[in-house]
Amino acid sequence: DDEPPEITYCVVEHTGTLTLQAMTPTLPMPAEEELNKMFLELVDELDLTQANRQAVLALPVNKKWQIYCSRKGNGTLDNGGLRTTDLSGDPEDYINRLKTIASSPFPEEDEEVSNQMRQAEALKTALRTQPHSFVLRFIELDGLNALLEVLETMNAEAANSNLHTSVIGCLKALMNNSNGRAHVLAHPTAINTISQSLATENIKTKISVLEILGAVCLVPGGHRKVLEAMLHFQQYHSERTRFQCIINNLDKNFGIYKDNLSLKTAIMSFINAVLNYGPGQVTLEFRLHLRYELLMLGIQPIIEKLRRYENETLDRHLDFFEMVRNEDEKELARKFEKEHVDTKSASAMFDLLRRKLSHTAAYPHLLSLLEHCLLLPLDYGSHPQHWLLFDRIVQQIVLQSESNETGLIRNPDVAPIEINVKEIVHLLAKEEELVAARKKAEELERENSDMSTRLAKKEQELDLRTQEKVR
CATH class of the missing domain: 1.20.5 (Single alpha-helices involved in coiled-coils or other helix-helix interfaces)
Incomplete structure (x- = not known):
């Protein structure tokens, strides 16, 4: 059957997919040529992927007319005084309400809180369902900064409220549009500001933020922005290392089974995206580098605990993490002509290096490095800065590569110490x-x-x- 599948509801969502609800038109259908012209204008407004665009344009004329009527009909849904399906809605109204929320203290009255949430939800719906021109106008009027300002000005009570979830939902809806996504990624601080929302106690907000960050990892140029955002969050939340909050939340029991399961699934999905996209798609050393960081934070015993949930979706993410880890460790072992490299054992790793380098010009330098390490003060307490410095320098030596396009030296990870290894x-x-x-x-x-x-x-x-x- 070559006929396109039945369409259930007219909404642009997630990756540009389009589903539509068949309506009985109340207006007479125009001539086919005129209808095709009207329908093409409508499709141009929807920011569809090329495949979905072609599928929709191939629909029979009666379905095109149903779709056209469903989109151009007079919407009456009222959220906080804003019509979410009225195509003539002005983005400036939404932006003004966002600015009012940002400049006002978090309300004490439940009714006012609900009103602010309705306004944010109305904007989220509008960004998802209004024409492409609505999103472009929202961007032109600096709507992104208005959303970020709401996030920046939230006090602790607001940060843990459902209003926070709704504002993050607006950013997700904006990023589901190709122009909106490009605008967010081009913004100098947007991803960093979004990452700050991981500090909330609201589980739904945490999940939404992780979904945004995980999706950004898949976009060209986005992976590095996510790593920068995690380093920013480390400083913002005064943590010892980046990913510390991620691993803590993966291990923490939030009391409600459904919340625990949803958050831990979102975290594992995010971790797999960070490890396997961006430079991780092609570079073994990069995957090992990031995974070592997570292993040092104790992710492996936590994964073993998560198996107790016996949830199919969560288990798929856990299985993928361990599958890629096993494959990478086998590839590393082959470099040393071994079946396995015990990276938990300092003596085992040293023995491998000693055997590999013992009859080379590098061996005296290895001995010199060890001899000078012995000369360092050994009592560092909780601040082993010299060892951290060695670690960061060696990481850059391993990771830095030359860009084929520009000839410039680049580090796929965020480098706290800028050195040009080459x-x-x-x-x-x-x-x-x-x-x-x-x-x-x-x-x-x-x-x-x-x-x-x-x-x-x-x-x-x-x-x-x-x-x-x-x-």
Whole structure:
């Protein structure tokens, strides 16, 4: 059957998919040519993916007319005084209400709180269902900054309320539009501000934020923004390491089974996105680098605890995490011609390095590194800065690569210490060449001196022989 599937409801949602509810038109259908022209204008407003656009344009004329009437009919849904299906709705009204929410203290009256939530929900619905031109106008009027301002000005009570969830929902709806998504990603602080919402105690808000961050990992240029956002959140929330909040929430019991399950599933989905998209799609070293960070925070025993939920969806995310981990560890072991590398054992890892480097020019440098480590003060308490410095430098040596397009050195992770590894290695190589040249010159000088000595000796012998002959 080549006929496109039945359409149930007219709404643009998530990845640009379109479903429509068949309505009985109350107006006479125009001529086919006129209808096709009207329908094409409607489709242009919907920001559909190319596949869905083609499918909708291929519908029979009677269904096109049903869809057209469903979109252009007079909407009457009223949320907080804003009509969410009226195509003539002005984005400026929504933005003004957002500014009022941002500039006002969080209300004490439940009715006023509900009113603010209705206004945010109305905007969320409008961003999802209104024409593409509505979203463009919302962007032009600086609607994104109005949403971010609401997030920035929330006090603790507002941050833990459902209003917070609704505002994050508005940002999700905006990012479901291609222009909206591009606008958010181009904003210098939007993803960082969104990440701050992980500090809330509201489970639904946490889940929505994780869904946004996980989706951004899949967008070109988005993965690095997510890593920057996690580093920003570490500083914002005064945490020891990035991902600490993520792992803590993965382990924490929030009391309600459904909330626990939903949040932990969202976290594992986010973790898998961070590990396996962006540079993680192609680079073993990058996946190992990020996974080591999560393992140091204790994710493995938590995963074993999560198996007790016996939930199919959660188990799929756990299985994927462990499957990719096992494959990566096997690939690492093959580099050392081993079946397995015990990365939990310092002595096992050192023994591998020692065997690999023992008969190479690198081995003296390994010994020198260890000898100098012994000279460091060992009592650091809770602030082992020197060891952290070593760790960060080695991480950059492992991760930095040259961009094929620009020739610039780039680090796929956020680098707290900016160093150019290639340039330093090049300078060291020049230094080695200089040392080698000096050594060669010294050898040549010694050979020349030996030759001069031998020549002088020969001249003396010749003089003696000549004198003997003359006598």
